[in-house]
C-alpha cells in the first residue's frame with residue numbers, strides 16, 4: 001500500500017508499518033490490560049493510607065519502566081482476523097489490549113445491526129451514580145462507525161448527534177445497537193442506542209460518516225473483531 005496522506009498532508013498510517021501480533025500475544029496483552037483496568041478502579045476507590053499510596057506509586061512506576069524497556073512507536077493497530085480483515089486491538093472502545101477501553105465486545109448481526117456488549121465501572125462516572133455522557137458518546141461513535149463500515153461506506157465521523165433520554169447506570173451489562181439508515185455517495189447515515197438492563201433506552205445517537213478523498217488504510221472498519 002502506498003503511504004496514506006490525510007487532507008493536511010499528514011501521514012495517517014501504513015498498515016505495513018504496524019506490528020501485527022498473533023492471537024497468543026494479543027490474549028496475553030488482553031490479560032495485562034484487564035489487570036490494569038482493575039488497578040485503575042482500585043486507584044479511584046482506594047482508602048489505604050498515604051504511605052501505602054506512595055509505595056504503590058513507586059511500584060507502578062517500576063512496572064511501567066519494565067514495559068517501556070522495549071516499546072514501539074505505534075499501537076499494534078491490526079492483527080489478521082479469520083475473515084482476512086483487520087482487528088484494531090488497541091481501539092479505545094473495543095480494543096481488549098487497551099486498558100482505556102471498557103472494552104465493548106462487538107457482533108455483526110443479521111439485518112445489518114452491529115451489537116456491542118459492555119459494562120462500565122466507576123472510573124467512567126459522570127453525574128454521581130451514572131456514566132459520563134462523553135463516554136457513551138465515545139462508544140456510540142465507534143459503534144455507528146462500525147455499522148457504517150459494515151453496512152454502508154466506511155468513513156470518518158462528520159456529525160454526531162446525541163440524545164440523552166435517561167441516565168446510564170454503571171456496574172451493569174449494557175448493550176449498544178447500531179445500524180445504517182441510508183447512504184448517499186460518500187456519505188453514510190447511521191443510528192444507534194444504548195440499552196440498560198431491562199431494555200430501556202438511555203441514549204440515542206445519529207451520525208453521518210463521510211468517506212474521505214484520501215485513502216483510509218485498507219481493511220479498517222467493519223472487519224473489526226475483538
Ligand SMILES: CCCCCCCC(=O)SCCNC(=O)CCNC(=O)[C@H](O)C(C)(C)COP(=O)(O)OP(=O)(O)OC[C@H]1O[C@@H](n2cnc3c(N)ncnc32)[C@H](O)[C@@H]1OP(=O)(O)O
Pocket residue numbers: 141142143144145146149154155156157158159186187210211212213220221222224
Ligand atoms: C471503522 C471503525 C469505527 C471508527 C469510528 C470512529 C470514528 C471516528 O472517530 S472518526 C474521527 C473523528 N472525525 C474526524 O476526524 C473527521 C474530520 N473531518 C474530516 O476529515 C472531513 O471533514 C471529512 C472527511 C469528514 C469530510 O471532508 P471532505 O471529504 O473534504 O468533505 P466535503 O467534500 O467537504 O463534503 C462531502 C459531503 O459531506 C458533507 N459534509 C462534510 N462534512 C460535513 C459536516 N460536518 N456536516 C454536514 N455535512 C458535511 C458536505 O456538505 C458534502 O455534501 P454534498 O456532497 O452533498 O455536497
